[in-house]
Amino acid sequence: MTTQTVLAAAGEVSGGEEVTFWVLAPLALIGAIGMVWARNAVHSALWLVLTMLCLGVFYVLQAGPFIGMVQIIVYTGAIMMLFLFVLMLVGRDASDSLIETLRGQRIAAVVLGLGFAGLIGTGLHRALGGTAGVGLEQANAEGNVQGIARLLFTKYVFAFELTSALLITAAVGAMVLAHIERRREDRMDQVATMKARFRPGNYPGPKPGPGVFATSSSVATPARLPDGRLSERSTPAILPVRELTAEETSPKGTDR
Amino acid sequence: MTVLLAQDPTLADFGRDPWWLVLGKILFAFVFGLLATLLGVWFERRVVGYMQVRPGPNQVGPFGLLQTLADGLKMAFKEDILPRAADKVVYFFAPVISVVCAVTALSVIPFGPMVSIFGHRTPLQVTDVPVAVLVLLACSSLAVYGVVLGGWASGSTYPLLGGLRSSAQMISYEVAMGLSIVAVFMTAGTMSTSGIVAAQASGTKLSLGGVEVPAPGWYAILLLPSFIIFFIAIVGETNRAPFDLPEAESELVAGFMTEYSSLKFALFMLSEYVAMVTMSAVTTTLFLGGWRAPAPITTVWAGANSGWWPMLWFFGKVLILVFVFVWLRGTLPRLRYDQFMRLGWKVLLPINLTWILILAGLRSIEDWQSRDRLLATAIGAGVLLLATILWPSRQPKPKPTLQEQVDNRPPGSFPLPPLDLQVPPSPRTKRVVAEREPANIAAGSDSREV
Numbered sequence: 001m002t003t004q005t006v007l008a009a010a011g012e013v014s015g016g017e018e019v020t021f022w023v024l025a026p027l028a029l030i031g032a033i034g035m036v037w038a039r040n041a042v043h044s045a046l047w048l049v050l051t052m053l054c055l056g057v058f059y060v061l062q063a064g065p066f067i068g069m070v071q072i073i074v075y076t077g078a079i080m081m082l083f084l085f086v087l088m089l090v091g092r093d094a095s096d097s098l099i100e101t102l103r104g105q106r107i108a109a110v111v112l113g114l115g116f117a118g119l120i121g122t123g124l125h126r127a128l129g130g131t132a133g134v135g136l137e138q139a140n141a142e143g144n145v146q147g148i149a150r151l152l153f154t155k156y157v158f159a160f161e162l163t164s165a166l167l168i169t170a171a172v173g174a175m176v177l178a179h180i181e182r183r184r185e186d187r188m189d190q191v192a193t194m195k196a197r198f199r200p201g202n203y204p205g206p207k208p209g210p211g212v213f214a215t216s217s218s219v220a221t222p223a224r225l226p227d228g229r230l231s232e233r234s235t236p237a238i239l240p241v242r243e244l245t246a247e248e249t250s251p252k253g254t255d256r
Numbered sequence: 257m258t259v260l261l262a263q264d265p266t267l268a269d270f271g272r273d274p275w276w277l278v279l280g281k282i283l284f285a286f287v288f289g290l291l292a293t294l295l296g297v298w299f300e301r302r303v304v305g306y307m308q309v310r311p312g313p314n315q316v317g318p319f320g321l322l323q324t325l326a327d328g329l330k331m332a333f334k335e336d337i338l339p340r341a342a343d344k345v346v347y348f349f350a351p352v353i354s355v356v357c358a359v360t361a362l363s364v365i366p367f368g369p370m371v372s373i374f375g376h377r378t379p380l381q382v383t384d385v386p387v388a389v390l391v392l393l394a395c396s397s398l399a400v401y402g403v404v405l406g407g408w409a410s411g412s413t414y415p416l417l418g419g420l421r422s423s424a425q426m427i428s429y430e431v432a433m434g435l436s437i438v439a440v441f442m443t444a445g446t447m448s449t450s451g452i453v454a455a456q457a458s459g460t461k462l463s464l465g466g467v468e469v470p471a472p473g474w475y476a477i478l479l480l481p482s483f484i485i486f487f488i489a490i491v492g493e494t495n496r497a498p499f500d501l502p503e504a505e506s507e508l509v510a511g512f513m514t515e516y517s518s519l520k521f522a523l524f525m526l527s528e529y530v531a532m533v534t535m536s537a538v539t540t541t542l543f544l545g546g547w548r549a550p551a552p553i554t555t556v557w558a559g560a561n562s563g564w565w566p567m568l569w570f571f572g573k574v575l576i577l578v579f580v581f582v583w584l585r586g587t588l589p590r591l592r593y594d595q596f597m598r599l600g601w602k603v604l605l606p607i608n609l610t611w612i613l614i615l616a617g618l619r620s621i622e623d624w625q626s627r628d629r630l631l632a633t634a635i636g637a638g639v640l641l642l643a644t645i646l647w648p649s650r651q652p653k654p655k656p657t658l659q660e661q662v663d664n665r666p667p668g669s670f671p672l673p674p675l676d677l678q679v680p681p682s683p684r685t686k687r688v689v690a691e692r693e694p695a696n697i698a699a700g701s702d703s704r705e706v
Contacts, residue, residue, distance in 0.1 A: 040343075042343075042346075042408060043346075046346070046405075049401070056394075060385075065385055065386055065387045065390075066386075066387050066390070069387045069390035069391060069393075069394050070390070072394040072397070072398070073390065073393050073394045073397050076397070076398065077394065077397025077398060077400065077430075078397065078427070081400060081401075081404065081423065081427065084404055084408075085404075085420065085423075088404070088408050088416060088420070089420075143386060144386055144387075145386060145387065145447055189666060190669070191666045191667075191668050191669055195668075
């Protein structure tokens with residue numbers, strides 16, 4: 001195995017490892033704090049990505065290269081990407097409201113959080129402070145990947161298979177819930193479509209484009225019908241209704 | 257043969273270099289990526305030009321070699337537009353992420369065997385770890401962030417949709433890519449890139465019914481299905497034609513990089529070409545024997561795999577693969593998005609899983625006696641054959657004739673003219689055709705002009 005593994009097994013900390021730790025540990029903390037503090041949901045997710053990347057490198061430093069790489073591939077590459085997809089589709093302005101509903105909850109949360117962190121930190125330090133790692137060399141004896149594979153497929157094979165069955169069930173369930181199959185009877189043929197199109201009350205022609213005969217070229221400006229009325233069908237439904245200011249509606253003076 | 261095997265670096269050979277050698281190797285990999293982009297763009301334009309019977313860039317420098325450099329300089333002097341709705345920090349970082357991920361992957365590619373540089377015996381590879389191939393996968397999975405964030409940070413709808421589209425594409429094809437590497441892991445027994453190259457050195461001996469048959473060493477031949485799926489997947493992964501849906505020029509303006517201009521756009525271009533070269537290098541390493549000379553060369557020239565020569569074979573193989581990329585672009589039309597996704601999830605993935613299952617079965621009966629092994633293979637093949645024959649297939653309905661289609665039209669349909677309608681020739685078409693000499697134009701020199 002590599003020199004890192006040997007060093008880690010001997011309980012020593014090499015210079016490179018120490019430098020990497022002191023560079024990445026603040027970054028991981030900054031990522032965690034930034035994730036909580038960021039107003040924008042996407043920024044929050046990106047801070048979390050930073051923390052996860054740092055954690056991946058920490059695993060590699062601790063002589064677990066496989067788990068480190070898997071952390072980067074699976075967590076940052078796949079799971080956070082799914083989060084980002086959802087956040088981006090929700091919209092960039094979907095930030096939380098900043099009105100406090102419970103008075104003083106922020107201060108209480110900060111105090112409790114710091115207290116909890118201190119408790120965990122001192123507890124771990126006192127419990128594990130002078131302990132040297134044992135058995136790492138045996139675990140990594142035939143290689144890190146091989147060691148994990150041996151454990152996964154012998155001792156923990158039942159848990160492993162059970163987890164995979166659970167995940168597959170979840171994936172299939174999500175697909176069943178989300179998939180909509182249109183029945184054959186519900187499909188309209190050409191005749192029915194045409195009849196529906198020319199039914200009284202339905203305008204058979206194409207929708208007028210936005211901004212037709214209008215004073216503005218904006219897509220939010222509804223088109224005018226031949227009789228002078230505004231056609232609301234011409235503007236996309238997702239656009240917010242906007243009142244134009246007097247300055248915007250007044251002639252621009254470009255025709256002179 | 258022992259002399260040649262001694263050239264193979266093992267994992268213990270890494271991490272012993274002095275700092276200047278490490279720096280030099282990193283610089284070499286980086287410069288290789290940049291130069292490959294400069295030459296790659298030129299190469300692509302020339303080759304596609306040749307395939308489309310036009311000259312391609314031929315004005316700047318000899319054979320137009322400096323065209324990409326001129327384009328890059330022009331790009332640097334263009335106005336860098338920052339959209340008002342853009343998220344400034346993320347907008348800046350997105351192309352950087354793309355480039356960094358593409359270049360980092362080069363660090364675990366073995367360019368050659370152990371060589372001597374200023375008295376230091378060192379492998380021609382920046383570094384190698386026991387999980388080097390996973391580092392490659394991590395780089396390619398992080399590269400998706402560049403695309404997604406670039407699309408989102410532009411603050412505009414079209415780049416956002418383009419970004420989602422291309423990231424869905426990259427993630428889907430990453431699955432097929434990762435699964436096709438599994439077969440390589442199973443055969444090589446290691447995840448380090450130098451180990452995989454070493455494992456492809458000599459062909460294994462397969463015994464078929466007592467007869468020892470030498471199998472080829474290259475995994476491209478030994479694991480042909482994996483190789484084919486891997487190559488299709490990396491074409492999808494690098495967003496190259498015929499899978500260039502993210503930036504489909506004729507449909508989408510430019511997908512996720514619509515709002516990008518100047519150097520940031522240049523960075524995206526750079527990352528695309530570096531990724532193409534990196535993926536070619538990965539394919540060479542995993543399936544085409546890495547830096548090893550192709551088979552007939554080593555039989556006549558024993559020293560082909562030692563010293564600095566392997567770099568020549570390596571770059572030759574990479575060049576051929578890049579040519580295949582360009583060839584695909586010049587030949588195949590772009591797929592539709594649903595066709596593309598169906599290919600990825602419904603064709604490549606099941607074939608890949610079946611192939612891994614078969615390979616695992618073959619590997620697990622390797623140690624058996626030859627009679628048991630033959631029996632097991634025969635039973636497996638028989639079950640497979642029966643399943644293929646007895647699989648409930650949907651019988652394609654016979655296509656109704658034209659008359660049946662006409663009869664089955666619902667009431668109220670458009671009236672049709674009779675099917676045997678003979679359109680009489682129009683009286684106005686009767687015209688006197690003037691007799692004249694047939695035009696006899698010799699094929700002149702200008703017919704070659706394109």
